[in-house]
Amino acid sequence: MASLGRLVPRRRSATARSVLAGEASAQAARDTSLEAAEAAAVEEAEKAPEAEAFPVAGDEYAAAFFDLDNTVMQGAALFHFGRGLYKREFFRRRELARFAWQQAWFRIAGVEDPEHMQDARDSALSIVKGHRVAELMSIGEDIYDEYMAERIWPGTRALAQAHLDAGQRVWLVTAAPVETATIIARRLGLTGALGTVAESVGGVYTGKLVGEPLHGPAKAEAVRALAAAEGLDLSRCAAYSDSHNDIPMLSLVGHPYAINPDAKLRRYARERDWRLRDYRTGRKAVKVGIPAAAGVGALAGGTAAAIALHRRRH
Template sequence: MSLAIFDLDNTLIANDSDYLWGQFLVDHGIVDQAYYETANKKFYADYKHGTLDIVEFLRFSLAPLALHDPAQLYRWRDEFVDTIIKPILLPEAQALVERHRAQGDTLLVITATNRFVTEPIVKLYGIDNLLATTPEFSKGRYTGKYIDVPCFQEGKVVHLRNWLDSSTETLQDSWFYSDSHNDLPLLKLVDHPVAVDPDEILLQAAQSANWPVISLRN
């Protein structure tokens, strides 16, 4: 039995849930439309180029959570998952998850997208273990801040090591599936790194290191 780790956005699903959640807020008039859409696109471009300021982005992306009652936020999130996320679930990704499950492997998703957005998505794949940036929740409200280090780039390694310290799992014979060069620190840590529909930088790195390159898209 091994530890099978999966990135979420553009790996298990066919788009980026962080960007799509921002666009959902824009489309429903929940945020200032012109400002938020422009900023959301810029942050996503920065992410793809490997230049994202994660602290600045989290300040931007978590701010709307502090402006609304959690019950309303959860209703919007349910609608988001039903209308935006479910259509971009990938059957081949589900099949890959199920192959690891059938082998008795421990399943873990580790994602830069915050836990508020990703927790219900990960549950759609039947995966119980999730490492993600965690929005701060205090006195019955989201604060717009986050706790611990952001789960991004080297931060994913920090989160994984902390999780391993509190579990019986190890990295022996471990797997990690990701599409993004932002995940190179973690890909280099596991025994079986796999590039999934990779961006150009990750594709070059995978080919240079002779890592498997696969597609989960139809």
């Protein structure tokens, strides 16, 4: 994804690293989204060369940003990706046990612990070093089918679809590798994904990151950079997350939502009258919906779909 001819200086302030990570992620997301759009246009033209193209009605200045782990998908994407690589003998049993411990911590704590997440990413970087980006992308497609597809929260997916149906763009925003996030976004029919950018030279991973993991403030920087490049009005955008670590991202937009929130985010959201939804239990949410900019019809359809899918799941 991010092919750099030079190494990124190691000593940078935390803010500078967040900005660098966010800008790199936004650029990678836009590049991937453009490639996908061009490919889709070519495919559509080949299928129906005489068909007329009609513009999609919607708010061109609004978009929705969804955190991935425990918001859109149960568990951590990086762990599931690690399981798939282990199955393909990319690393040894001892390293799988390490991934398993990190996933167990994530599921028990229900929050993103920076130290454990950093440990998981360091493990992943050492594993993919020297491998080609194209190879990992191809494997990632199979891993999604094997481990991730069945772990998508139906309710959150329905909310994302409601934004799409309203003519809005929808992006995943995650600390997972941008390649993995892009695969998930494409499989869910979303616009694209912002994720952690691993440095590559000549299409081969170097084992280093561009900036830092897309976590906490870096996510906000990525959303801000993408919004500026895409001409979005953040006051008309929505963001969804389960973690208090994403408060910087949620605070950027005019319509923040807490999905499957940890205790800190739940408290923070209630204090500010943010909408909440919890798909982990049968508890009713304080509020649920999508921004008024998306339209009343989409709101009703999205909420109904979320309830129906949630009941079917449980």
